[in-house]
Amino acid sequence: MIIALDQGTTSSRAVLFDHDADIVDVEQQEFTQHYPKSGWVEHDANEIWDTQFGVLQKLVAANQLRPDDIAAIGITNQRETTIVWNRHTGEPVYNAIVWQDRRTAARCDEIAEAGWKDRIEQKTGLVIDAYFSASKIQWVLDNVEGARSLADAGDLLFGTVDSWLIWKLTDGAVHATDASNAARTMLLNIDSGQWDPELLELFTVPASMLPEVKGSSDDFGVVSFQGKSVPIAGVAGDQQAALFGQTCFEKGMAKNTYGTGCFMLMNTGSERVKSQSGLLSTIAWSIDGKLTYALEGSVFIAGAAVQWLRDELQFIESASDSEALAAQANPESNVVVVPAFAGLGAPHWDMYARGAIFGLTRDSGRAEIAKATLQSLAYQIYDVLEAMQKDSGISLSQLNVDGGAIANDFLAQFQADVLQKSVVRPKVLESTALGAAYLAGLKVAYWTLEDLSRVREIEREFKPRLPKEKIDALLKQWNKAVERSKQWVESDE
Ligand SMILES: Nc1ncnc2c1ncn2[C@@H]1O[C@H](COP(=O)(O)OP(=O)(O)O)[C@@H](O)[C@H]1O
Numbered sequence: 001m002i003i004a005l006d007q008g009t010t011s012s013r014a015v016l017f018d019h020d021a022d023i024v025d026v027e028q029q030e031f032t033q034h035y036p037k038s039g040w041v042e043h044d045a046n047e048i049w050d051t052q053f054g055v056l057q058k059l060v061a062a063n064q065l066r067p068d069d070i071a072a073i074g075i076t077n078q079r080e081t082t083i084v085w086n087r088h089t090g091e092p093v094y095n096a097i098v099w100q101d102r103r104t105a106a107r108c109d110e111i112a113e114a115g116w117k118d119r120i121e122q123k124t125g126l127v128i129d130a131y132f133s134a135s136k137i138q139w140v141l142d143n144v145e146g147a148r149s150l151a152d153a154g155d156l157l158f159g160t161v162d163s164w165l166i167w168k169l170t171d172g173a174v175h176a177t178d179a180s181n182a183a184r185t186m187l188l189n190i191d192s193g194q195w196d197p198e199l200l201e202l203f204t205v206p207a208s209m210l211p212e213v214k215g216s217s218d219d220f221g222v223v224s225f226q227g228k229s230v231p232i233a234g235v236a237g238d239q240q241a242a243l244f245g246q247t248c249f250e251k252g253m254a255k256n257t258y259g260t261g262c263f264m265l266m267n268t269g270s271e272r273v274k275s276q277s278g279l280l281s282t283i284a285w286s287i288d289g290k291l292t293y294a295l296e297g298s299v300f301i302a303g304a305a306v307q308w309l310r311d312e313l314q315f316i317e318s319a320s321d322s323e324a325l326a327a328q329a330n331p332e333s334n335v336v337v338v339p340a341f342a343g344l345g346a347p348h349w350d351m352y353a354r355g356a357i358f359g360l361t362r363d364s365g366r367a368e369i370a371k372a373t374l375q376s377l378a379y380q381i382y383d384v385l386e387a388m389q390k391d392s393g394i395s396l397s398q399l400n401v402d403g404g405a406i407a408n409d410f411l412a413q414f415q416a417d418v419l420q421k422s423v424v425r426p427k428v429l430e431s432t433a434l435g436a437a438y439l440a441g442l443k444v445a446y447w448t449l450e451d452l453s454r455v456r457e458i459e460r461e462f463k464p465r466l467p468k469e470k471i472d473a474l475l476k477q478w479n480k481a482v483e484r485s486k487q488w489v490e491s492d493e
């Protein structure tokens, strides 16, 4: 069997897969989100480790696993989130700065104004935005007392969450990442797959802090377990892992994952596609020294908007209750929610947009707001899919979906309506974990690529039901709402 560790934005999961790629068991634990200031989002890196290791131990105990039962471990993770720790003590010097965190927006503006936009896009495939790790590392070095001098002395290490977990699991023996995660730092040249000295200088990051960049199906060291060694053999950023888990192995195949955010990725093969529409070019995976690229549309807030309904507005007790509440909404309601809580990602890229509710009338209530919130996920994906079809020149006939929030049938049906395309939901919604398991299993010859293409099963296909004229009218309102939420906060706020 293979164990996948899926370290997401809101929870840590350990998933056990058998040889048919069926889930045998899942253990999951949520952890604390810290919002120290408006626009800032942090995690405690030790809590990330404790919850991740805790669910691994629970999985092992619940299934009475012995070392020989586990062919390999795969790791997949929330990407870009930045951890800096001391290589001697193992202690993080600051909380993990989460991908959603906007604190470095002004620094990113400065870099853009200094004329770096095209050069950064050419090297990294990314747009200049606080989303990526580079400006976050610089922030830690510039703002945490003593960090800069420790870094200059070679005492600090940087890692995205995968590197942190690998380092902890191997007792500090391995400081490594894979190419798909490295591509999200804004420090990697995605053509060569190497760290880029010019970008390291721009973001003032000493090369000694950086992890070794390995393949996604590779040797990442071993975990000692009951006196034996279990290999860590697969690592990928969660969105690229989901693309792999959905067996999108061929150029032109795409998936969308509905988790905390939404991330649509299309495999573009061995060629990177330059986006004209605000999408990212990124490394999908690196296998046997061969890089595969993807076009990506990143939407920052998706399932997180449902958490907002649950936690801040307290309209529902659990995320899944949003489906029944939305069903009670007045069908004539024209409420539109723009969940730009962390600015807007693709294709708009506005760090200063903020969330808004439009079209409220005296009879708008919880149900109407819940429905509009779920609809906002589908509209955001419509915008990204349009951009992706334009950039790639490929028209998708259907959308492969996965992730926690697409278990919601209202959302899945509305997504099919908005796109006027079928939405195809696989049996295993945990494509992210599955992808990491596949990458690990391939490395240790537990599976072959042919095995993997055979095992994907569809649970349900949602076909469009609403007429195009109705959708066009809804999209017009959505576009108006998005325009009005842009540039809401000033850059110096
Ligand atoms: N039935 C549901 N309807 C709508 N949203 C849901 C549902 N179940 C989970 N979610 C949302 O999906 C997200 C969890 O999905 P998951 O794939 O576990 O995300 P992540 O990997 O980002 O932590 C949460 O933000 C939650 O609010």
Ligand SMILES: O=P(O)(O)OC[C@H](O)CO
Pocket (backbone or CB within 6 Å): 007, 008, 009, 010, 077, 078, 079, 080, 099, 237, 238, 239, 259, 260, 261
């Ligand atoms: O934790 P998730 O699944 O929402 O994914 C987060 C992304 O990797 C951020 O880029």
